[in-house]
Amino acid sequence: MKNIKIFDTTLRDGEQSPGCSMNIYEKIEMAKQLERLGVDIIEAGFAIASKGDFKSVNAIAKNVSTPIVASLARALPKDIDCAWEAVKDAKRPRIHTFIATSPIHMKYKLKKTPEEVIEDAVNMVKYAKKYCEDIEFSAEDATRSNPLFLAEIFEKVIKAGATVINIPDTVGYTTPDEYYNFLTRIKENTPSIHKIDISVHCHNDLGLAVANSIAAMRAGATQIECTVNGIGERAGNAALEEIVMAINTRKDILKYGTGINTKEIMKTSRLLTNITGVEVQPNKAIVGENAFAHESGIHQHGVLEERSTYEIMTPESVGLNTNKMVLGKHSGRHAFIDRLKTLGYELSDNEVKEAFEEFKKLADKKKNVYDGDIEAIVSKRVTHI
Ligand code: KIV
Numbered sequence: 001m002k003n004i005k006i007f008d009t010t011l012r013d014g015e016q017s018p019g020c021s022m023n024i025y026e027k028i029e030m031a032k033q034l035e036r037l038g039v040d041i042i043e044a045g046f047a048i049a050s051k052g053d054f055k056s057v058n059a060i061a062k063n064v065s066t067p068i069v070a071s072l073a074r075a076l077p078k079d080i081d082c083a084w085e086a087v088k089d090a091k092r093p094r095i096h097t098f099i100a101t102s103p104i105h106m107k108y109k110l111k112k113t114p115e116e117v118i119e120d121a122v123n124m125v126k127y128a129k130k131y132c133e134d135i136e137f138s139a140e141d142a143t144r145s146n147p148l149f150l151a152e153i154f155e156k157v158i159k160a161g162a163t164v165i166n167i168p169d170t171v172g173y174t175t176p177d178e179y180y181n182f183l184t185r186i187k188e189n190t191p192s193i194h195k196i197d198i199s200v201h202c203h204n205d206l207g208l209a210v211a212n213s214i215a216a217m218r219a220g221a222t223q224i225e226c227t228v229n230g231i232g233e234r235a236g237n238a239a240l241e242e243i244v245m246a247i248n249t250r251k252d253i254l255k256y257g258t259g260i261n262t263k264e265i266m267k268t269s270r271l272l273t274n275i276t277g278v279e280v281q282p283n284k285a286i287v288g289e290n291a292f293a294h295e296s297g298i299h300q301h302g303v304l305e306e307r308s309t310y311e312i313m314t315p316e317s318v319g320l321n322t323n324k325m326v327l328g329k330h331s332g333r334h335a336f337i338d339r340l341k342t343l344g345y346e347l348s349d350n351e352v353k354e355a356f357e358e359f360k361k362l363a364d365k366k367k368n369v370y371d372g373d374i375e376a377i378v379s380k381r382v383t384h385i
């Protein structure tokens with residue numbers, strides 16, 4: 001099975017999320033954890049953005065050995081010089097240069113004609129190629145660009161030396177079917193595209209970043225750009241853990257693998273939360289507090305009998321020790337008895353019946369019933385401990 005390349009941009013696009021900035025030591029710690037996680041590429045930062053960013057990219061380049069280390073650069077000589085200075089000590093350096101290609105961005109932001117944009121892109125890829133073999137070129141706001149214009153610019157930058165072309169959904173605007181067809185159209189009109197990696201980079205403004213990335217993979221993308229916990233500009237980027245576990249769990253239809261050590265997912269997510277102080281929502285897929293928790297009696301009964309009834313992947317596979325049975329008003333006798341056993345209590349049938357009734361009354365009044373509450377109920381009628 002072929003592996004899709006996982007390009008992690010937590011330390012660049014992710015860090016652009018409000019409240020998520022990290023200092024150099026935090027970035028190095030995070031980069032080392034990303035290496036243990038097994039990502040293929042770490043985008044370490046935007047070297048020209050600040051002195052701190054430059055130092056962090058450079059320190060990461062010197063401190064990780066397996067992944068490619070990339071720095072972002074606008075299509076400007078000074079950005080490319082700076083990106084190269086920052087990544088040149090990496091075992092596997094990459095310069096990632098970009099320019100916007102949509103009519104809106106070209107007109108209002110760049111104030112350039114499409115011809116000028118093509119010229120800048122080609123010249124800057126050639127310029128970067130003098131430094132580095134591995135060059136990624138991104139067409140910013142690609143999904144609001146003309147696909148035939150993109151095919152033209154991609155063909156030219158590939159000829160100029162780009163080794164990866166990226167087709168970002170910068171503003172999270174596309175939908176899975178549309179993105180699939182868009183990529184197909186670009187592929188059909190870019191004769192040299194088979195020589196390089198096709199990357200996708202999806203933002204989550206409509207909550208479709210992961211679905212769009214998966215659709216793109218089906219259309220032939222060979223690299224997916226994403227961030228841990230889905231942090232990033234506005235509504236964030238495609239979440240690494242969701243992409244990886246979707247690919248892993250649905251190998252049967254997706255027919256791809258990744259080089260990710262999924263058992264490191266939880267640790268990576270928690271490290272990022274600890275560093276930034278930005279919590280993930282409890283119902284967040286894969287890494288949320290409730291992602292492997294069951295509260296309703298029917299679900300708890302099912303899972304206690306056979307985990308696969310309500311668990312499509314195991315908590316162990318993402319590095320959690322166990323699932324969680326939350327005792328609350330929706331819980332049933334099975335989960336209650338199971339918790340009694342875990343706490344070391346053995347009650348007669350009648351005692352269980354009375355204790356369970358008391359538990360239900362309490363659960364109606366309280367959001368969470370803790371082990372201490374259960375011990376208080378049971379201690380009145382316990383036979384063995
Ligand atoms: O969202 C985007 O288009 C980007 C590019 C710079 C790759 O982050």
Ligand code: ZN
Pocket residue numbers: 013168170201203233
């Ligand atoms: Zn982005």
